Amino acid sequence: MKSREFTPERLDILAFATDHGTLEGNVDLQTMLRLRAGFHAAATDPSTWPQGHWQATAELRPQTKGAPQVWLHLQAQTAVPLECQRCLQTVQEPLSVDRWFRFVATEAEAEQLDTDADEDILVISRTFDLLALIEDEWLLAQPLVPVHPDCELAFTGSDTFDDAANESEASQTPHPFAALAKMKLDTSR
Ligand SMILES: [Zn+2]
Numbered sequence: 001m002k003s004r005e006f007t008p009e010r011l012d013i014l015a016f017a018t019d020h021g022t023l024e025g026n027v028d029l030q031t032m033l034r035l036r037a038g039f040h041a042a043a044t045d046p047s048t049w050p051q052g053h054w055q056a057t058a059e060l061r062p063q064t065k066g067a068p069q070v071w072l073h074l075q076a077q078t079a080v081p082l083e084c085q086r087c088l089q090t091v092q093e094p095l096s097v098d099r100w101f102r103f104v105a106t107e108a109e110a111e112q113l114d115t116d117a118d119e120d121i122l123v124i125s126r127t128f129d130l131l132a133l134i135e136d137e138w139l140l141a142q143p144l145v146p147v148h149p150d151c152e153l154a155f156t157g158s159d160t161f162d163d164a165a166n167e168s169e170a171s172q173t174p175h176p177f178a179a180l181a182k183m184k185l186d187t188s189r
Contacts, residue, residue: 008056008130013103015126017058017070023130027052027078032135035080038142040090043081050092052078054134070103070124076134082146087153093146097137 006016006023016023029036029049036049043049054076060068076097084091102117103124104110110121122133 010127011130012126013058013072013124013128014070017060017072017103020057020059022055022057024053024055027054027131027134029078029080031131032138035135035138038080038082038139040081040083042083043090049081050079052076052134052138056130072101072103072122074099074101074130074133074137076137078138080138080142082142084148084151085145086147086151089148091146091148091151093143095138095141097134097141099137101133 004012004015004019004021006012006021008023008025011023015021028046029052030046032052039049054074056072056074058070058072061071062068074097077095079092079094081090082093083089099120101120101122102113103122104113105124107123110123113121122128
């Protein structure tokens with residue numbers, strides 16, 4: 001059994017798969033500049049940010065014809081402080097990624113396969129940046145509209161909160177289409 005050292009930021013994918021390698025680690029979200037760019041402006045203290053954790057394994061899958069396929073399994077969990085789109089406070093959104101990737105030799109092959117393959121196709125590299133892939137996947141896993149699952153504003157109709165009052169005022173303003181529907185009703189009378 002060979003024992004090679006693997007570095008997540010500069011991973012030799014083929015060697016990693018050949019060794020049936022496993023890597024895992026923690027990530028400080030401060031180092032993920034693209035991810036933290038989307039954090040809630042009020043979440044300024046990095047010591048309150050959750051840590052990330054990831055694990056990756058790779059394997060070669062023999063084919064009846066041709067070279068074996070190179071597969072990587074990535075699991076990565078964290079949570080990110082985003083802005084709740086309802087109460088505008090910080091909401092910790094958990095992110096969990098569990099995906100398989102298949103590596104092919106060239107960009108052209110990847111483009112050709114990407115449209116019909118179920119799995120994600122990446123181009124093989126001797127210096128693959130696994131942490132950049134983890135960041136990509138976490139960016140994709142983020143909800144489009146972050147909201148507290150139990151956001152106070154979701155079920156308070158009272159004027160306990162100023163924002164809640166504004167919210168109910170806003171919801172009393174007729175929607176343009178509602179106004180249009182009313183007009184249509186009026187003319188049909
Ligand atoms: Zn909220």
